[in-house]
Amino acid sequence: MSSSELSYESSDYGDGDYDTWPTDNNVPDFKWAHFPILEDDVPAKNFGEQQGPLHDVGKLLAEGPQEQQNLDKFTFGGPADLLPPLPGLSVEGYGPVALPIVRPAEAKKLAAKCQKAPFGRGRDTLFDASVRKTWQLEPEKVTIANQAWHDGIAALGSLIARKMGFPGTPVTLHLYKLLLYDVGGHFGRHRDTEKEDGMFATLVVQLPSNHTGGQMVVYKGGASVTHDFGAAAGTAAFKCHYAVHYADAEHEITPVTEGHRLALVYSVCWPADRDRSSIPSSVDAEVRAKMASALRQMSGQERRFYLPLDHEYTPKSIAGLGDRAFKGVDRDRLVSLRAANALLPEDRRYAFFIAKAERRQLFWKHCERKAWEEYERPRIAFKQLQDLDGGRIIQGSCSPASYFGAHDILNPDAKSLLKLWQGHRTKQSEDTGNEGPAVETTYTKYVLLAWPARLVRGLEVICAGEDETLSALLARGASDAELADFLRVVEHFYAALVRPAGVTVGKEKLRHAIFKALWARPFNRQLLDLYLAIFSTAKLLLHSDRGWNDFMRLTQWQQAWPAVGNRVLDILADDPNVVLRAIRAQRDRAPEETIHILVEALLRKEHGLGSSANDLDWLEWLNWDETAMWQVAVSIPGSAVCRNIVQRHLNAADDRFEIGPCLAALRNCRRKQPQQFEACREAIRPLVERCIAQLQGQRAQASQARPAQDYWRFAATRFHGDARVRDFLRGPERTTTISGFDGSQAARYFVEDCQVRMRPSAAVDAQKWKRHGEPDFTFTAAKEGRGREATVTLTKTDLYPQQRELKRLDKVKHLDESLAEWGSLLDPVTSAATTSTDEALTDRDADADLEAVYEDEDEDADGGDQPPRGRSTVGHDSRPDADDPLPTPSQLGREREHSDEDRQGKRIRADPEAE
Ligand SMILES: O=C(O)CCC(=O)C(=O)O
Numbered sequence: 001m002s003s004s005e006l007s008y009e010s011s012d013y014g015d016g017d018y019d020t021w022p023t024d025n026n027v028p029d030f031k032w033a034h035f036p037i038l039e040d041d042v043p044a045k046n047f048g049e050q051q052g053p054l055h056d057v058g059k060l061l062a063e064g065p066q067e068q069q070n071l072d073k074f075t076f077g078g079p080a081d082l083l084p085p086l087p088g089l090s091v092e093g094y095g096p097v098a099l100p101i102v103r104p105a106e107a108k109k110l111a112a113k114c115q116k117a118p119f120g121r122g123r124d125t126l127f128d129a130s131v132r133k134t135w136q137l138e139p140e141k142v143t144i145a146n147q148a149w150h151d152g153i154a155a156l157g158s159l160i161a162r163k164m165g166f167p168g169t170p171v172t173l174h175l176y177k178l179l180l181y182d183v184g185g186h187f188g189r190h191r192d193t194e195k196e197d198g199m200f201a202t203l204v205v206q207l208p209s210n211h212t213g214g215q216m217v218v219y220k221g222g223a224s225v226t227h228d229f230g231a232a233a234g235t236a237a238f239k240c241h242y243a244v245h246y247a248d249a250e251h252e253i254t255p256v257t258e259g260h261r262l263a264l265v266y267s268v269c270w271p272a273d274r275d276r277s278s279i280p281s282s283v284d285a286e287v288r289a290k291m292a293s294a295l296r297q298m299s300g301q302e303r304r305f306y307l308p309l310d311h312e313y314t315p316k317s318i319a320g321l322g323d324r325a326f327k328g329v330d331r332d333r334l335v336s337l338r339a340a341n342a343l344l345p346e347d348r349r350y351a352f353f354i355a356k357a358e359r360r361q362l363f364w365k366h367c368e369r370k371a372w373e374e375y376e377r378p379r380i381a382f383k384q385l386q387d388l389d390g391g392r393i394i395q396g397s398c399s400p401a402s403y404f405g406a407h408d409i410l411n412p413d414a415k416s417l418l419k420l421w422q423g424h425r426t427k428q429s430e431d432t433g434n435e436g437p438a439v440e441t442t443y444t445k446y447v448l449l450a451w452p453a454r455l456v457r458g459l460e461v462i463c464a465g466e467d468e469t470l471s472a473l474l475a476r477g478a479s480d481a482e483l484a485d486f487l488r489v490v491e492h493f494y495a496a497l498v499r500p501a502g503v504t505v506g507k508e509k510l511r512h513a514i515f516k517a518l519w520a521r522p523f524n525r526q527l528l529d530l531y532l533a534i535f536s537t538a539k540l541l542l543h544s545d546r547g548w549n550d551f552m553r554l555t556q557w558q559q560a561w562p563a564v565g566n567r568v569l570d571i572l573a574d575d576p577n578v579v580l581r582a583i584r585a586q587r588d589r590a591p592e593e594t595i596h597i598l599v600e601a602l603l604r605k606e607h608g609l610g611s612s613a614n615d616l617d618w619l620e621w622l623n624w625d626e627t628a629m630w631q632v633a634v635s636i637p638g639s640a641v642c643r644n645i646v647q648r649h650l651n652a653a654d655d656r657f658e659i660g661p662c663l664a665a666l667r668n669c670r671r672k673q674p675q676q677f678e679a680c681r682e683a684i685r686p687l688v689e690r691c692i693a694q695l696q697g698q699r700a701q702a703s704q705a706r707p708a709q710d711y712w713r714f715a716a717t718r719f720h721g722d723a724r725v726r727d728f729l730r731g732p733e734r735t736t737t738i739s740g741f742d743g744s745q746a747a748r749y750f751v752e753d754c755q756v757r758m759r760p761s762a763a764v765d766a767q768k769w770k771r772h773g774e775p776d777f778t779f780t781a782a783k784e785g786r787g788r789e790a791t792v793t794l795t796k797t798d799l800y801p802q803q804r805e806l807k808r809l810d811k812v813k814h815l816d817e818s819l820a821e822w823g824s825l826l827d828p829v830t831s832a833a834t835t836s837t838d839e840a841l842t843d844r845d846a847d848a849d850l851e852a853v854y855e856d857e858d859e860d861a862d863g864g865d866q867p868p869r870g871r872s873t874v875g876h877d878s879r880p881d882a883d884d885p886l887p888t889p890s891q892l893g894r895e896r897e898h899s900d901e902d903r904q905g906k907r908i909r910a911d912p913e914a915e
Pocket residue numbers: 015179187192204216251252253263265
């Protein structure tokens with residue numbers, strides 16, 4: 001908006017009974033008078049729909065027939081040829097008035113019969129000669145004797161109707177005041193009050209007058225029109241002249257500089273019984289049909305839209321008359337829209353409402369830059385919704401504005417944003433202390449709202465407020481059916497609006513109130529389903545502690561949970577992050593079952609937790625480990641969690657997984673929840689079977705004795721001394737003789753070196769092997785001969801191959817035991833009965849099973865003189881004992897802090913080839 005447009009202030013002046021917007025915000029403007037805010041305007045091409053049905057409707061409305069362009073001649077006038085020059089005017093207590101008045105004494109006498117004319121500001125009636133200076137007389141004190149005058153006035157009514165674009169409409173003219181101006185008489189810029197129902201314009205008839213000045217200037221937007229009442233033509237003294245302007249047009253009467261001016265003011269009104277359907281639509285049938293098809297399309301998409309009205313209206317006229325107060329293009333557009341709407345099938349029609357729209361924007365003065373700046377984006381609100389004839393008000397103080405998108409504005413004239421909103425403006429100033437002064441500007445303007453008729457119940461709920469509607473329903477003991485009806489509306493609007501935007505707060509209060517209401521009444525599946533349809537994301541359900549508590553109540557609700565539990569889990573599974581966050585925040589105070597349920601939700605979805613490598617991170621983040629997962633998994637009835645974890649491991653490409661925690665959990669389950677054991681075992685079976693198959697493979701390999709020809713091959717030898725010795729140790733020969741020494745001394749050193757590298761103490765004492773690490777060779781070295789003839793004879797000893805064989809047998813035994821145990825867990829007969837085996841097995845460390853992985857030292861020929869590594873270094877201490885009560889998540893979390901390092905080595909591979 002340009003500053004010139006903004007800098008004019010509509011003064012709230014009018015007649016004594018001036019009717020204005022509620023003016024509580026209207027602070028006198030001494031300090032803020034001309035704050036130079038330059039709000040950036042937005043051209044029509046940058047907002048609203050640019051292509052699509054609403055845009056089409058706008059274009060069709062703008063197209064209209066040509067005369068529509070003239071409809072809005074907001075003011076017109078000229079010589080009143082339809083009126084006789086002499087009305088036969090007489091005034092009570094004065095008698096006939098001779099026109100024009102020329103003698104000051106007469107004027108004075110007439111003025112004595114009149115009152116000083118007041119003007120209104122806000123709700124007050126004031127006298128202030130600097131604003132208005134004229135004499136006025138009530139119509140009751142005026143008589144007009146000339147019948148031709150009355151006929152002329154009636155004819156003028158028809159002319160006005162025609163000029164304003166509704167030919168044939170019998171508008172009526174009511175004499176409102178007689179006005180007399182002396183030298184200096186004037187009336188500052190103002191808008192007229194709509195003095196009576198149906199008044200939409202003002203007609204001024206200036207009686208033959210002998211004066212200069214006293215012209216009427218009518219403003220609209222940035223433009224103005226001046227009516228000089230015959231001054232230029234020199235006819236003022238001999239004829240009547242008239243001017244008509246819409247009631248909302250601002251106008252002023254310039255000061256009379258000479259002589260006297262006498263005028264009659266008429267209110268121009270719609271006929272009292274005006275029937276809306278009698279107003280002809282100015283669009284032809286073809287345009288109407290096109291418009292109908294665009295409306296139909298929009299209504300099918302449940303689109304809402306609004307049309308900012310072009311004219312200004314007072315609350316009184318809108319409240320009293322509804323759309324009958326509409327003027328010019330507003331009236332015509334509404335007629336067209338309604339005509340097109342009427343062509344639609346009933347369930348596709350729009351319902352139209354008039355609403356008072358407010359566009360508020362806060363500006364503040366930047367202290368340093370000394371400039372006014374936009375403080376925040378403008379806020380729009382629609383208030384005081386009423387249907388077109390004003391008969392039905394939609395109650396409530398909530399604005400449905402957020403249910404209209406940025407594209408839902410109908411802008412037939414392609415006005416810029418600020419032009420569109422230009423209307424009544426109020427300002428409220430605030431001192432915000434250090435931040436400097438702030439000014440809130442509010443543009444107020446009536447709009448036509450279009451809302452799909454079949455969804456009007458939704459509009460009612462939105463306007464009344466969901467919370468308020470619910471409390472009202474509950475307060476009057478609404479039935480389940482009524483509650484369901486309400487929930488359906490909320491579902492329709494709220495869910496559709498909020499869910500895509502991901503809004504989580506705001507309606508949390510409503511969610512809680514609804515849940516409380518459902519909880520308080522006997523279980524009703526339909527209501528609960530609606531509740532879940534509205535709050536259908538993990539965020540919406542678990543938002544805040546209150547959300548969590550309600551969720552817990554739901555899980556413990558005996559009839560409800562079995563009915564809707566699955567659905568809830570599915571909802572939660574869609575947003576694992578939210579669930580994880582909730583678990584983390586709540587687990588110290590939540591009952592274990594609730595945590596279990598949430599974990600189950602996490603594991604439920606194919607793409608939920610458990611389907612990617614990140615999942616392990618999630619668990620880490622949760623401070624949960626595999627053991628805890630299994631503990632939870634097997635303890636959940638139905639063991640859906642088990643199936644999920646199992647599936648996750650079966651799917652994992654690298655089949656990296658720990659069977660230990662799984663078996664421990666399974667054993668625990670057999671002891672603690674025998675009734676559930678069967679289901680868990682079946683869930684876990686595929687995984688255990690796969691492990692058994694792997695163990696069997698390992699056992700098959702381990703059970704094969706070494707072929708005789710390989711007996712003296714110490715294939716894994718890592719001997720870092722002389723390469724000849726290493727090659728000998730790795731080879732099939734038992735003895736070899738090495739020669740070519742520089743002398744006896746060199747041969748002796750050679751022998752010593754061999755002995756050192758063999759770590760003789762370990763080599764001779766098998767019992768110490770475990771402690772010092774197992775050597776991967778045993779041999780003796782002996783020197784023979786002297787001088788350059790000296791040789792060293794190396795002889796492999798039996799100790800190493802024997803230990804190797806013992807270890808192999810041990811491994812076979814170990815694998816047999818594991819296989820027996822795992823088999824027993826899968827075998828229905830033994831697993832159901834044998835508690836003794838059970839005890840024995842549970843005492844054993846489950847992870848020892850995995851140490852039995854076949855160590856094929858032949859493969860293991862890398863460097864380094866470390867003893868062969870033990871395969872599995874699982875941190876046994878870190879894992880809760882299988883016989884302990886199921887650990888709570890918090891226990892697990894605490895425990896984890898101490899056992900991170902242990903756990904590093906915990907994930908091992910069941911597949912020996914992969915190591
Ligand atoms: O004096 C006139 O012509 C009109 C005065 C006027 O604007 C009013 O009474 O509201």
